Amino acid sequence: MPSDPKVALSTPVSDEVRKTTCYMCACRCGIDVHIKDGKIRYIEGNRDHPVNRGVLCAKGSAGIMQHYAPARLQAPLKRVAEAGHGIVEDTLLTLEEEGDEFLLMGLRLREGVDPARYLALTGRPLDRRRIEALEADGLLARFGRERLAVTPAGVPVLDAVVADLAA
């Protein structure tokens, strides 16, 4: 008896499927992200993934909104509380504030900070003389292609700077 002819049961909704992991919670389910014309069309569970075996919760399915929700943040914001009224609003960080955040967060990472990235972000270079002085004091170290990171001796100093800023 001849086998059943192959019938397309549904029209493909995407021209590319990328396999990745859902980061909407700590479970890290495997997902197949369907992409058409460079945009995410929908997300489904990866049937071969050992964690979820194709099952996806509502939050995971809604992961598409992380990319296309109108409320998605388009730039780094600073949270500002208005005293006395419980009003909280978000304001855009200035370039200088963005640069400060970049340095304070990046210097303590193992991969450190790329001065060229800082320049591209803020439009101004890092102060070479100050960096050399911090290196001479053993608080900063240079490695790789000019990347900068705080040394173990520099960590308490950086912590004190952050604490001062947060006070």
Ligand code: SF4
């Ligand atoms: S699909 Fe749901 S359960 Fe799985 S990682 Fe995403 S949010 Fe968590």
